Amino acid sequence: MPSVALKSWKETYKHIDSKPDIYTQNFSWEIMLTRQLSKTLCAARRVYTRNYAQVLSIGSKKVPMSNFEPDKYINYQRIEDNLAIVNREDDSKVLRRPLTLSEKVVYGHLDNAAEQDIVRGTSYLRLRPDRVACQDATAQMALLQFMSANIPEVCAPTTVHCDHLIEAQVGGPKDLKRAIEINHEVYNFLSSTSAKYNIGFWRPGSGIIHQIILENYAFPGGLMIGTDSHTPNAGGLGMVAIGVGGADAVDVMADLPWELKCPNVIGVKLTGSLSGWTSSKGLYKVAGILTVKGGTGAIIEYFGPGVESLSCTGMATVCNMGAEIGATTSLFPFNKRMGEFLRATKRGEIAAYSESFAHNLRADEGAEYDQLIEINLSELEPHLNGPFTPDLATPISKFKDAVVENNWPTELKVGLIGSCTNSSYEDMSRAASIAKQAHDHGLKVKSMFTITPGSEQIRATITRDGQEKTLTDVGGIVLANACGPCIGQWDRQDVKKGEKNSIVTSYNRNFTGRNDANPATHAFVTSPDIVTAMVFAGDLRFNPLTDTLTGADGKPFKFTGPTGNELPPRGYDPGEDTYQYPPKDRVTVQVAVDPKSNRLQLLQPFSKWNGKDIEQVPILIKVKGKCTTDHISAAGPWLKFRGHLDNISNNMLIGALNSENNKVNEVKNLFTGQYDAVPNVARDYKSKGTPWVVIGDENYGEGSSREHAALEVRHLNGCAVIVKSFARIHETNLKKQGLLPLTFANSSDYDKIDPTDKVSIIGLTSFAPGKPLTLKLHKKSGETVDIPVNHTFNENQIEWFKAGSALNKMAEMAEEKFQ
Numbered sequence: 001m002p003s004v005a006l007k008s009w010k011e012t013y014k015h016i017d018s019k020p021d022i023y024t025q026n027f028s029w030e031i032m033l034t035r036q037l038s039k040t041l042c043a044a045r046r047v048y049t050r051n052y053a054q055v056l057s058i059g060s061k062k063v064p065m066s067n068f069e070p071d072k073y074i075n076y077q078r079i080e081d082n083l084a085i086v087n088r089e090d091d092s093k094v095l096r097r098p099l100t101l102s103e104k105v106v107y108g109h110l111d112n113a114a115e116q117d118i119v120r121g122t123s124y125l126r127l128r129p130d131r132v133a134c135q136d137a138t139a140q141m142a143l144l145q146f147m148s149a150n151i152p153e154v155c156a157p158t159t160v161h162c163d164h165l166i167e168a169q170v171g172g173p174k175d176l177k178r179a180i181e182i183n184h185e186v187y188n189f190l191s192s193t194s195a196k197y198n199i200g201f202w203r204p205g206s207g208i209i210h211q212i213i214l215e216n217y218a219f220p221g222g223l224m225i226g227t228d229s230h231t232p233n234a235g236g237l238g239m240v241a242i243g244v245g246g247a248d249a250v251d252v253m254a255d256l257p258w259e260l261k262c263p264n265v266i267g268v269k270l271t272g273s274l275s276g277w278t279s280s281k282g283l284y285k286v287a288g289i290l291t292v293k294g295g296t297g298a299i300i301e302y303f304g305p306g307v308e309s310l311s312c313t314g315m316a317t318v319c320n321m322g323a324e325i326g327a328t329t330s331l332f333p334f335n336k337r338m339g340e341f342l343r344a345t346k347r348g349e350i351a352a353y354s355e356s357f358a359h360n361l362r363a364d365e366g367a368e369y370d371q372l373i374e375i376n377l378s379e380l381e382p383h384l385n386g387p388f389t390p391d392l393a394t395p396i397s398k399f400k401d402a403v404v405e406n407n408w409p410t411e412l413k414v415g416l417i418g419s420c421t422n423s424s425y426e427d428m429s430r431a432a433s434i435a436k437q438a439h440d441h442g443l444k445v446k447s448m449f450t451i452t453p454g455s456e457q458i459r460a461t462i463t464r465d466g467q468e469k470t471l472t473d474v475g476g477i478v479l480a481n482a483c484g485p486c487i488g489q490w491d492r493q494d495v496k497k498g499e500k501n502s503i504v505t506s507y508n509r510n511f512t513g514r515n516d517a518n519p520a521t522h523a524f525v526t527s528p529d530i531v532t533a534m535v536f537a538g539d540l541r542f543n544p545l546t547d548t549l550t551g552a553d554g555k556p557f558k559f560t561g562p563t564g565n566e567l568p569p570r571g572y573d574p575g576e577d578t579y580q581y582p583p584k585d586r587v588t589v590q591v592a593v594d595p596k597s598n599r600l601q602l603l604q605p606f607s608k609w610n611g612k613d614i615e616q617v618p619i620l621i622k623v624k625g626k627c628t629t630d631h632i633s634a635a636g637p638w639l640k641f642r643g644h645l646d647n648i649s650n651n652m653l654i655g656a657l658n659s660e661n662n663k664v665n666e667v668k669n670l671f672t673g674q675y676d677a678v679p680n681v682a683r684d685y686k687s688k689g690t691p692w693v694v695i696g697d698e699n700y701g702e703g704s705s706r707e708h709a710a711l712e713v714r715h716l717n718g719c720a721v722i723v724k725s726f727a728r729i730h731e732t733n734l735k736k737q738g739l740l741p742l743t744f745a746n747s748s749d750y751d752k753i754d755p756t757d758k759v760s761i762i763g764l765t766s767f768a769p770g771k772p773l774t775l776k777l778h779k780k781s782g783e784t785v786d787i788p789v790n791h792t793f794n795e796n797q798i799e800w801f802k803a804g805s806a807l808n809k810m811a812e813m814a815e816e817k818f819q
Contacts, residue, residue, distance in 0.1 A: 442552025701730025
């Protein structure tokens with residue numbers, strides 16, 4: 001045994017037995033098993049009773065995280081070591097109980113496991129993620145913040161993916177060419193910044209970030225953060241992947257521990273098996289069970305015999321959709337299907353390494369969940385979710401009646417398949433099998449039909465294998481390898497804004513105006529198979545499981561269930577090479593931002609807290625009802641300003657409903673008495689040096705991870721957001737920017753607030769974790785009302801507030817570290 005390995009073994013397991021003879025001479029595993037009869041060894045035996053050679057092999061192997069980063073290795077030894085610490089018998093802090101898979105992966109990435117308090121739903125964990133992923137819209141602000149921190153290069157493997165800025169108009173190649181021309185300044189900035197700071201860069205046309213991650217970077221047992229809310233897609237490969245704001249990403253890039261409130265764990269036990277029309281998208285039923293905020297603060301962990309009937313990409317689909325119920329992330333245990341996918345994507349070494357570590361890539365027997373849901377896949381039927389919210393789930397057998405009862409527009413205008421949720425080879429193959437049946441009966445689509453491949457690799461492979469031709473022969477239009485209509489990048493021309501209409505997608509999100517900026521569009525989410533079948537009927541009431549269509553020969557026919565290979569029998573065709581490696585010589589790389597640009601703007605530090613309570617400031621808006629990040633900072637045409645904070649702030653809260661007049665983007669300026677657009681009033685208050693607050697409703701800030709929804713509020717001089725409850729990512733983003741996210745101790749106190757009130761926030765001079773603050777209302781009548789408000793700040797986050805932002809605090813620390 002090498003002396004270094006022996007030293008590591010001794011250090012790791014010194015708590016098991018203090019007697020030195022187990023480390024001497026033959027290092028007999030039998031001797032260790034004998035010693036395990038003692039009380040302390042019994043505690044460790046549950047996880048670590050396997051032969052010594054296996055233990056040593058985990059730490060001694062060097063397996064690269066990806067084929068693009070041969071010098072960055074998977075660190076299973078850290079997980080092994082941390083789990084030994086959190087389960088040791090001789091410390092009152094530790095757990096000494098069976099662990100869920102989520103806990104194994106999360107606690108396995110603790111920064112200092114020996115000093116960490118671990119209480120689900122309460123304590124804050126300091127973690128060391130394996131890597132960071134950024135999409136181009138959020139990467140701009142993340143990289144601008146990183147540049148401000150004055151750090152020479154990223155300290156964790158990081159990639160940037162160009163997928164959000166490509167607008168769907170006429171079809172893939174032309175749309176891509178147009179996007180490159182329009183966004184050349186931003187793409188050049190991202191490319192040069194990536195090169196400068198040692199970041200992998202995926203050019204426009206590469207594909208959607210989450211599909212690229214699944215195909216190249218995700219690995220079982222890993223921990224990744226990504227600046228997109230659908231980062232949990234990588235859970236389909238057994239990775240804890242969490243959507244965050246750019247400031248969180250900067251923490252990890254800068255080699256700082258990343259903070260996360262210790263998640264609760266919701267277990268979903270799957271029995272039975274998928275078959276026929278029922279696909280992994282049918283598990284969107286979970287959204288109907290938990291609602292859009294039911295997963296907040298929790299990891300959803302799937303397990304049970306039913307898991308074996310899902311493909312790896314199908315599991316990714318399920319995890320992707322967990323973002324719609326507010327879950328921190330979702331996760332599946334490592335299994336054969338994951339190993340097959342890893343080998344198909346030329347990562348056989350990772351598959352073998354994961355197989356040797358499989359004991360820690362599944363939950364312990366007897367692990368307990370905070371909530372348990374059981375779903376029999378054999379009894380599951382396809383669902384359609386919507387309109388206007390993803391948690392309105394209707395089984396297809398009842399959907400026709402729901403359409404009629406709710407007076408939803410029955411004509412199906414457009415069917416759209418693809419997106420990061422459903423754009424795998426299997427998805428495209430199953431959809432093509434339905435299209436082929438229709439084509440064989442002489443039919444063309446009756447609705448507009450668009451197809452979005454998830455990556456250049458998927459596009460090239462379905463072109464080679466014929467699925468693309470099958471889909472276009474019936475009238476489908478293949479869009480660019482990008483997000484497109486899923487995020488509102490859709491130059492839709494077939495209906496006018498305000499015109500009621502229905503669309504069906506295989507996307508993940510269907511908030512009002514999400515896809516086409518039309519608030520009257522009724523968007524329903526389902527599987528690619530159901531979407532494809534419905535476009536041949538052109539009618540929302542069509543049920544392909546039971547109803548018939550009339551072929552070109554005048555005879556009725558009914559679709560048979562979809563079929564398709566989960567992996568390409570001939571292997572993947574990588575297509576065009578769209579990856580930019582960081583150069584070896586990065587010193588000469590120049591990153592320039594034109595001060596006259598309307599797309600990019602260097603950041604200026606926010607001001608520090610003045611050391612006083614907030615006194616008698618106006619309420620900019622009292623928001624009524626649902627207020628997602630789309631309402632706070634709209635996407636679509638505004639995406640082009642994601643790198644320019646002042647310009648994009650002109651969309652702040654323009655979609656939020658004002659409780660005073662039930663109108664959007666119209667609030668009263670308390671200085672002038674006149675009504676104006678929300679950003680205009682905020683700018684007027686800022687020009688007068690007047691801070692302001694926002695009052696909100698339940699689950700405020702649900703949806704995207706976009707930190708612009710916090711940055712804009714801070715930039716225009718907001719100081720606090722006070723609501724009934726927050727979505728997880730948005731609450732963290734507000735803290736990161738030096739704002740005060742506060743919640744009513746009694747949610748009914750929301751009704752005590754008049755939009756014309758002025759407010760004070762009392763208690764900041766003694767701001768401390770767990771100590772409530774007081775919101776004092778100053779009524780026009782002269783009356784004052786005190787309302788208790790809560791917060792979730794810990795000591796470190798209070799330092800962000802005092803410094804003016806987390807970035808300010810980081811810059812202070814970086815100056816000390818790198819000077």
